[in-house]
Amino acid sequence: MPDFQPDTMNAAVDASAARRISTDLWGIFFEDISSSADGGLASELVQNGAFEYSRADHPDWSNYTAWRKLVPSDSFATFGIRTVEPVAEENPHYARIEIRSVAGGPVGLENTGFDGMVFHAGEIYRFSIWARLVSGEAMPVRVSLVDDDGEPVSDAELSVTSRSWTKYETTLSVPSSTDTDNGLQEGDNRRIIARQGTLRVLFQDAGVMDVDFISCEPTTTYKGLEHCRPDLVQALDELHPRFMRFPGGCITHGLGLDNMYRWERTIGPVEHRPHNFNVWGYHQSFRIGFYEYFRLCETIGAKPLPVLPAGVSCQNTSQGPVPIADEDMPGYIDSVIGLIDFCNADPETNAWAAKRAAMGHPEPFGLEYLGIGNEDRIDPVFEDRFRRIYDAVRAAHPEITIVGTVGPDPSGRDYDEGWRIARELRIPIVDEHSYRSPSWWFHHLDHYDHADRNGSRIYLGEYGSRDTRLINGLAEAAVMGRMEANGDVVAMASYAPLFCKNGHNSWDPDLIYFDNERVFPTYNYWVQRMFATTTADTAWPVVVEGDVLFRRELPRTVGLSVTGGASADLTDIVVTTESGERVELPDIAYRGNGPVVTGLALEADSYTVDMTVTYHEGMWGVQVHTGDVNGPDHNVASFGRSFELQLVREGCGSTLAGTEVSMDMVRPGTVWHARIHVADRGADMALEIDDRPIVAGREVADEPRRTVAVARDSAGGVTYLRVVNAMADPVSVDLSQVLDALDVPVSSRAAATATVLTADDPYAGVHGEEAPTRPVERPCELMSGMYEAPAWSFTVIAVG
Structure with a gap:
């Protein structure tokens, strides 16, 4: 029998063809889609604590959605909704509780949270409620965290005494040691108890009282970032994103002008942030508003990239986009400029900056980027509104890099018209989007090879390969390597969507899935992390020859x-x-x-x-x-x-x-x-x-399914060799010409390390579950210049 001949490929670079590339290349994009904010990134456990849910959110919802009314036999109480003299005119609904008798026991409300609540052993929870007496001298209130069996695991008492709206606060401590009497259960490293628990608020005497803005949050934070769920923030931090886009996506311009995302309505006291329905089919409280977004960016070391509407609403309705009226455009432009001032101005001289300082952040956020528009229909109305906003921002703040938009796809009329406007206005960066199959990505690895180096730079603001399997991650790794090679013109990129709460999928796939207890990183996540933790400032186009093509056998x-x-x-x-x-x-x-x-x-x-x-x-x-x-x-x-x-x-x-x-x-x-x-x-x-x-x-x-990318972190003195093998056999990769051309010392070749993401099955990986394998780091001796890339693998070799 003839000897088996392994697949081989050779990589080569021209050292003189080095490109200085963007160091802001790899980022993230957070949109409130698939219940990513309320019940997700926001650490608030109470759903509908402001009693503002309505049929606009869901046909079956009302002001008491997520609340259970507790009235024991022989007790009597009614639960109404009023809007007269509320805590906040922006969110006027509140609950009126009329209690005539507690003969059978206290009456109350129980909140089921977002798919239940999870209480952690040793955690302290901060509870607050706005309340006022309507009758009586004082109303004792008992607050409890209740487990699945209806038994309290933590209690606190407070007394409502004022006839004016007053915020009452207390804390609830969950025991840190196993205690069977309290229903504690030893979990993994976090010792989770009372899975799918609830918050119970009991009113213990007869009387009439109004309540609103009921809240319960854990006090544990990640790096001191309040109001955000620590494990989700940690998952983002470990991606090491250079920037973060927010708030959308379709949420940016909303379904109609009343639903358009107005940044100034999402800052300040949470009670005064007007709630609204979410374009993805649920309610949004804006607990994670623009201020929290900027604080999140600050915490994880990412530059903020806020995106504001381009003066028109989303086109994805049968009526098409609706523009802001001409007479309202000056005020809207002032609002756009106000966001820059909120981020960067001096609170001593600027009213918007003073609001930032009042929220606890007198230092500027250091805004560099501002997006205008998202996937808009590029028609004359859009062009008029965009040009007016663009010109005003450039005149007021020439230091801000504006990111434009060229539609939802990497081709078509909106794409062509968007690029025409970009060329005419000399927009610094334009936002392209592309959701495609792995096959499409492999076929179009050269998409940015011939981009105009003298025109607008490109931000691939939303992209993905439509699934969470290993083959999808490998396709994304291949195209990311080519984006890096074209990093002089591809300035930024962010996978989308970022988060999805299991059971609430508005869009699949997503980078990170989660439930109330756990976080599930996908293969796509690990690929993003492998690039973002090995950022570079220089790249070389790579010529690859050998066994690199895959031909699909189609069925009859x-x-x-x-x-x-x-x-x-x-x-x-x-x-x-x-x-x-x-x-x-x-x-x-x-x-x-x-x-x-x-x-x-x-x-x-x-x-x-x-x-x-x-x-x-x-x-x-x-x-x-x-x-x-x-x-x-x-x-x-x-x-x-x-x-x-x-x-x-x-x-x-x-x-x-x-x-x-x-x-x-x-x-x-x-x-x-x-x-x-x-x-x-x-x-x-x-x-x-x-x-x-x-x-x-x-x-x-034929699809090119084996690729090599080469980049260098000059400051760190590290060269990164990225090898994708999206085929069923291992391949011997000859990297000797690359190492020689880039003058990599022999000592460095001997001490190289390889981080490898691989699995036996290219279709491993399921929506909503953690990827079955993770990247593994191991020594990688390159004295011969040869590397054996496993089947179905992505490797990053670091040569110091």
């Missing part, structure tokens, strides 16, 4: 199914194969009830699908899946918001080709006579509407 299966969030009728459906086989399928009355699987099962390399699509409603369209619809590799044609052809590869979809179609151009009752052409088992697609070609595309067969 032909099926058909329908998904999507819109409503449409699909009629006269006919599938015809290249051999002439013809199958007529039943009509489908699709009402967002996908997936609807037709049961079609053919074998063919090429085929066409004819159908009539009658659109009814829904902004996100209807998707027709063809090919091996139950497998990881198939095709999608989308009708509605745009005509789009997508490739699903390894279970993740990405656009092959598409057209932008504004929703105000698509009316209920619109009819499309469509023909979908699929060739080469799905590698080639085309779409016709009424016999007119609309869009077409072809997939490149």
Whole structure:
């Protein structure tokens, strides 16, 4: 038998082609999506403590959502809601409790928290309540942390004595040692007790009292950062982000002007921060507002990158974006400039800075960056509002680096128009977004190789490869290596979304999943951390030769199914194969009830699908899946918001080709006579509407799945060699030319270390769970210049 020949690859650099790259390259982006703030990063345990929940948040919600009313038999009490003379006009609702009898025992309220509450052994909790007497001389109140069995694990007493709104405070201490009488349970290193516990507030005498803004928070912090959950902050800190983008995302410009994120409404006393509904379908209290955001940045050593609306609301409604009225624009521009003053001005001379000082931070936050806009529809109205804001900020604060926006995708009309504006205005940095499959990323590693070095620099503000499996992390590692190689023009990048609370997914995947007790870092998280903890200031483009290409074997299966969030009728459906086989399928009355699987099962390399699509409603369209619809590799044609052809590869979809179609151009009752052409088992697609070609595309067969990136931290004297092997066999990587060209000393080669992230299964990793493997550091002797990269691995070799 012939000897086995391992895969090999050679890496080479031109030492004279060094590029000085951005040292702010790797950052994070926090948006309140998937319950990331209230019930997540915010350490507040009480849900709806201000009694401001409403049907605007959720059809089944009310002012008493998350509260249980406790009235024992033989006692009598009523629980109302009033808005007369509230604590804060911004949040006017409060609870009125009328107690006529406590003969059967005290009456009260019990808060279930956010998916319950978790109390930690040895923790001290700070409780507060705003209250006023309506009748009676004094009202004794007992506050308890209650375990699953309804037994208190900690109690405190207070007495409400004032007929004016007064804030009452106390603390609740949980015992630190195991005590079976109190229901304590020894957990892991934190000794968690009373899982899924509740907060109970009991009123012990007859009388009438108003209560509002009930709060309970643990006093433990991470590096002194109050009001934020310590383990989540620690997970961010250990990413070593150079910057942090906030608040969004779609939250930035909101669903309509009343929902637009106004920074000045999120600072100052929390009682006076007006609550609002969240665009992702829940309530937001702004307990984590702009001040807490700046403090978080300060705590983890990240530069703040606040993003403010560009004077228009989110376009993702059937009515499209709504602009701030022309007469209101001067006031809005003053607000934008006010944020800069809030961060950087002298509190002795500036009113906004004085508000910062009053909150406890007289020192400036040192703001350098300001984003204007997010994924906006780039039309003349947007351009007018953006230009006015941009010009005003540049005139008032030329020291601030403005980050513009070029739409939600790395191509298309908004992208092109956004870049036109960027060139005309000479915007310093523009924000691109790109959510794509691993296959797309591997195919487009050269996306930034030919960027204009004399134009605006690029911030890839939102990106990801649509899953949390190892293969997704490897794809992101490959493209991050190329971003680093182009770090002279790619100034910043941040994966998105950052957080997701399990059971509250607004978007998958996410970098960090969590529940009330634990944090679950994904493979994507470990890749980000491996880059961000090895930051560099110089990079070299790398030429790689050898066994680096992967060719996918696509199935011949032909099926058909329908998904999507819109409503449409699909009629006269006919599938015809290249051999002439013809199958007529039943009509489908699709009402967002996908997936609807037709049961079609053919074998063919090429085929066409004819159908009539009658659109009814829904902004996100209807998707027709063809090919091996139950497998990881198939095709999608989308009708509605745009005509789009997508490739699903390894279970993740990405656009092959598409057209932008504004929703105000698509009316209920619109009819499309469509023909979908699929060739080469799905590698080639085309779409016709009424016999007119609309869009077409072809997939490149080979994917570069093995990469090498080279960068150096000049100050630290460390060279980083980053090797991605996203294939099933190990590969011998010859790095000798790179080491020689960069004059790496022999002594350093002998003492190199390698941090390796790998697993046997490239599809290991599940949403909501911790990645099954973590990076492992080990010695890596490079005297020969050879490195053996394991199958399915990402390696960072540090050569000092």
